[in-house]
Amino acid sequence: MTRESPADDLRLADLTKRFGVFTAVDDLSLTVPQGSFFALLGASGCGKTTTLRMIAGLEQPTGGQVLLGDRDITGLRPHKRPVNTVFQSYALFPHLDIHENVAFGLRRRGIRKVGDQVERMLALVQLQGYGRRRPAQLSGGQQQRVALARALINHPQVLLLDEPLGALDLKLRRQMQVELKRIQAEVGITFVHVTHDQEEAMTMADTVAVMNAGRIEQLGAPAEIYEYPATAFVANFLGQSNLLTAEAGGRAGDDVRVTAHGTRFSVPAGRARLVDGPALLGVRPEKLHLADGVDRVPAGHQHVGGVVTDASYVGVSTQYLVRTAWGAELSAFAANSGVAAPLAPGTAVTAHWDPRHAFLLPRAGADERTEGRLGQPPVGALP
Amino acid sequence: MELRRWLADRWVMGVALLVLGYLTLPIVVVAGLSFNRPSSRLSYDFDEFTLDNWAHPCATADMCDAVVRSMEIGLIATVVSTVLGTLMAFALVRHGFRGRTAMNGLIFLPMATPELVMGTSLLALFVAAGVPQGFWTIVIAHVMFCVSFVVVTVKARLAGMDRRLEEAAMDLYASEWQTFRRITLPLVLPGIVAAALLAFSLSFDDFIITNFNAGTTVTFPMYVWGAAQRGIPPQVNVIGTAMFGIALLLVGASSLRGRRARRAALAVVATPASTGRP
Numbered sequence: 165m166t167r168e169s170p171a172d173d174l175r176l177a178d179l180t181k182r183f184g185v186f187t188a189v190d191d192l193s194l195t196v197p198q199g200s201f202f203a204l205l206g207a208s209g210c211g212k213t214t215t216l217r218m219i220a221g222l223e224q225p226t227g228g229q230v231l232l233g234d235r236d237i238t239g240l241r242p243h244k245r246p247v248n249t250v251f252q253s254y255a256l257f258p259h260l261d262i263h264e265n266v267a268f269g270l271r272r273r274g275i276r277k278v279g280d281q282v283e284r285m286l287a288l289v290q291l292q293g294y295g296r297r298r299p300a301q302l303s304g305g306q307q308q309r310v311a312l313a314r315a316l317i318n319h320p321q322v323l324l325l326d327e328p329l330g331a332l333d334l335k336l337r338r339q340m341q342v343e344l345k346r347i348q349a350e351v352g353i354t355f356v357h358v359t360h361d362q363e364e365a366m367t368m369a370d371t372v373a374v375m376n377a378g379r380i381e382q383l384g385a386p387a388e389i390y391e392y393p394a395t396a397f398v399a400n401f402l403g404q405s406n407l408l409t410a411e412a413g414g415r416a417g418d419d420v421r422v423t424a425h426g427t428r429f430s431v432p433a434g435r436a437r438l439v440d441g442p443a444l445l446g447v448r449p450e451k452l453h454l455a456d457g458v459d460r461v462p463a464g465h466q467h468v469g470g471v472v473t474d475a476s477y478v479g480v481s482t483q484y485l486v487r488t489a490w491g492a493e494l495s496a497f498a499a500n501s502g503v504a505a506p507l508a509p510g511t512a513v514t515a516h517w518d519p520r521h522a523f524l525l526p527r528a529g530a531d532e533r534t535e536g537r538l539g540q541p542p543v544g545a546l547p
Numbered sequence: 548m549e550l551r552r553w554l555a556d557r558w559v560m561g562v563a564l565l566v567l568g569y570l571t572l573p574i575v576v577v578a579g580l581s582f583n584r585p586s587s588r589l590s591y592d593f594d595e596f597t598l599d600n601w602a603h604p605c606a607t608a609d610m611c612d613a614v615v616r617s618m619e620i621g622l623i624a625t626v627v628s629t630v631l632g633t634l635m636a637f638a639l640v641r642h643g644f645r646g647r648t649a650m651n652g653l654i655f656l657p658m659a660t661p662e663l664v665m666g667t668s669l670l671a672l673f674v675a676a677g678v679p680q681g682f683w684t685i686v687i688a689h690v691m692f693c694v695s696f697v698v699v700t701v702k703a704r705l706a707g708m709d710r711r712l713e714e715a716a717m718d719l720y721a722s723e724w725q726t727f728r729r730i731t732l733p734l735v736l737p738g739i740v741a742a743a744l745l746a747f748s749l750s751f752d753d754f755i756i757t758n759f760n761a762g763t764t765v766t767f768p769m770y771v772w773g774a775a776q777r778g779i780p781p782q783v784n785v786i787g788t789a790m791f792g793i794a795l796l797l798v799g800a801s802s803l804r805g806r807r808a809r810r811a812a813l814a815v816v817a818t819p820a821s822t823g824r825p
Contacts, residue, residue: 222714242717255715259733268729269719314719 172198172233174219174322174354179228181214181378188214190378192228196322196371201348201355203369205362207401211378212358213252216324219356220249232321243272248315249324253331254307256299262286262310263295269318285313288347305336312344316351325357329364341368362402366390374398392435392523396444399525405446406494412436412443412524420524425490429466429519436524444525449495451521454484454513467516470494472507482506486515574791581784600781604789607780613770614786620682620766621750624689629743631690632697633735639698640705657695665692666759673760680762688760689753693746700745704738751790 174196181189189211196202204212217223219230221242229238237245248269256265266285267278286292289309299307308328315323328344329337345368348355359365365372366386373383374397382394390402399405410424419430420438422445429445436443453465454472461467470486473493479500484507486494494515498504507513584597605611638644639651657665669688673680712734716726754768761769771783 220718222718241722242714243720243722247718249715249718251711251715253709253711255709255711257712257716257730268716268721272720272722272725318719 172321172354174198174356175229175231176215176219177229177231179215179218179230180226181211181218181223182226187378189218189225192378192380194373194380194383196354196356198321198354199352200370201345201357201368203357203359203365203372204375205359205365205372205401206375207360210375212360212375213326215375216249216326216356216358219322220247220324221245222249246321247324248318248320248322249326250308250311250315250328252327254299254311254328256307256310256314258299261296261298262291262302265299265310266295266314266317268314273318281317285317288316288350289313289343304331305340308332308340309343312347316347316353319351320353322354322356325355327359328357329359329361337364344368366402372402374401376401393446393525394437396446396525396527399444399446399523404449404495406449406452407444407446407525408492409527410443410445410524412438412440415439419519422524425488425492427468429522431522431524432520435520435522438524438526442527444527446523446525447517447521449483450481450497450499452494452496452515452517454486454496454498454507454515456507456511456513458514461514461516464518465516466519466522467514468494469512469514472509472511472513475507475509477506486513488515574788577784578788578791580781581788583781583784585778585781587778600785604782604785607782609765610767610770610774610780610782610786613765613767616682616764617751617767620685620689621747623686624693624750625743625747627686628690628693628697628746629739632694632742632746633701633739635694636698636701636705640702654695654698657692658699662753662755666756669756670759680760681764684760684762685757685764685766688756689750692753692756693749696745696749697742700742701735701738704735704741708734 176192176194179189179192180187192211192215204215206212214223218225221237221240221244225238229236231237232246237247257268260268263282266282270278270281282295283292286295289312291306291309291313294302294306294310299310302310308331311328325344329340332340341364344355344357357365357369369386371383372386372389374381374389376397382389382398389398393399393402393405396405396407399407408424410422410429413421413423415421415433416430418433420433420436422429422431422443424445431445433439455461455467458467458469468488470488472484473487474485476483477500481497481499484496484498486496488494496515579593580591581600582596582598583593584595584599585592586594600606635654639647639654666688669684669691670680673684678684708731712730713726716730717723721729752768753766754772757766758769758772765773767786771779774780774783
């Protein structure tokens with residue numbers, strides 16, 4: 165990526181948006197480096213779309229600033245900003261043909277000869293020859309690409325994408341993810357991509373910001389966030405996590421001591437977000453292994469006993485549920501590589517993990533509900 | 548068995564045809580009578596075929612004056628009520644203000660009030676205000692009841708319009724005015740045109756309210772009403788048939804245009820590469 169100068173970075177400073185008493189975006193600050201592919205990830209209602217609309221100028225912030233390089237664009241009208249948006253429902257103009265849809269931005273800036281540019285842009289999104297059609301005559305995927313072309317033709321400094329793939333079916337979405345990445349690499353424009361699909365965010369973005377209740381819970385490279393989540397919300401929003409209610413009991417050498425349900429564990433200090441106090445001990449399901457006895461647990465691994473309550477065969481792996489002695493359900497994914505025999509429900513097993521794969525998070529209050537297996541985010545519980 | 552099957556498959560179609568006949572029969576009668584030379588003034592029988600009525604529609608001078616007057620009133624009332632009603636629809640859909648809910652309800656009042664009541668109360672108002680009845684009091688009355696229909700029609704179109712289209716336009720460097728001119732207006736226009744046509748036909752057609760507020764002015768419906776007492780001149784049927792024919796032509800032309808646009812678009816679909824713009 166050609167990094168011209170940090171002066172072209174997009175910066176949000178203490179950005180806040182309130183609708184009446186509801187705070188949609190809460191004192192948000194972040195920097196999106198010029199030319200990067202940045203994803204804002206969160207459940208619906210977390211404030212990610214509001215943030216995007218404030219960058220586009222379609223929503224006026226209650227407080228804070230939007231900066232493009234050194235330029236404060238907070239108060240600029242949307243049509244004065246070097247920012248373009250690909251809307252969730254594409255918002256193509258139904259009364260104009262594809263050519264005029266794509267040319268719209270150029271014409272508004274008084275550019276007369278638009279033909280060549282429009283053709284080149286339609287070629288970029290692989291829609292040559294579709295210029296005379298109306299949006300309604302195109303499929304969802306094609307409309308999506310027109311929306312992209314319509315925004316990109318203006319060479320904005322920042323391109324905003326509001327769940328652009330949400331309306332497409334799975335196969336097309338995968339295809340468009342690759343396509344979007346290719347186009348972003350080709351044009352080198354800063355992309356800010358809003359999505360609730362964690363897989364989409366992880367596959368496409370250089371940097372992911374996980375948003376919850378108007379705040380950023382964690383920001384970093386996808387692998388970094390996945391491997392070492394900062395909060396229980398992130399641990400469960402990005403993939404699944406087994407979280408055991410625990411108490412951190414201070415440092416012992418390079419480790420933090422942890423007690424959970426009467427058993428002592430430890431986590432490397434570099435993977436613990438706290439040293440003392442109420443905690444959650446986390447292990448990803450694919451890093452939780454099942455053995456048929458304590459004696460089979462590899463040296464250095466930590467373990468808990470349990471009984472298999474469910475086994476779901478999903479092709480590449482088998483997903484087991486294991487009930488511990490104190491009633492929590494743990495999730496373990498075993499790759500179907502043909503090495504281990506499948507385990508039947510009712511089998512007594514020992515679940516074990518390498519402490520270097522565990523992580524320790526602070527536990528807010530005595531929130532027992534977060535214990536055990538959690539899948540996708542509890543959307544209903546969010547504002 | 549076969550017959551029952553046949554009937555079962557077609558009875559809906561049969562009912563539809565009956566209803567269509569029910570709807571068009573009066574028009575057919577009017578069109579037929581426009582070619583009639585009645586034997587006496589009070590005859591409603593078809594006596595003798597003639598083209599005279601069509602050749603000389605203004606043989607009865609008063610009638611054509613009344614038609615022209617009705618058209619003048621209709622046009623003025625349509626323009627004024629369409630402009631006012633459209634602005635009002637925008638205000639009601641796009642702006643939050645105190646009393647908006649009450650306003651939305653009040654809009655229906657002229658539609659819900661019996662025409663007789665509205666006509667008499669308008670008359671009382673004009674008399675109380677010392678306004679002489681005539682052409683302009685008719686216009687004022689027509690604008691009043693047409694506005695409601697315009698507001699409701701345009702509002703429906705506007706409410707169905709995706710606000711994001713306007714946001715997208717502004718995002719693509721269109722100022723407020725350009726957004727209105729290039730996006731909002733073209734998309735709402737079918738609603739405005741429909742409202743204007745509705746307003747014109749309501750105004751042209753109105754008898755009750757007009758009759759109370761006309762003074763000595765005679766509109767076409769009032770002329771027909773008056774003539775019915777003495778025997779309707781067959782030219783009335785000519786005007787009626789002509790109005791119907793014009794309306795039919797307008798509808799036909801617009802649907803033809805729509806079909807041609809669709810066909811052109813399909814042709815593009817068939818050969819996408821060859822028809823792309825240079």
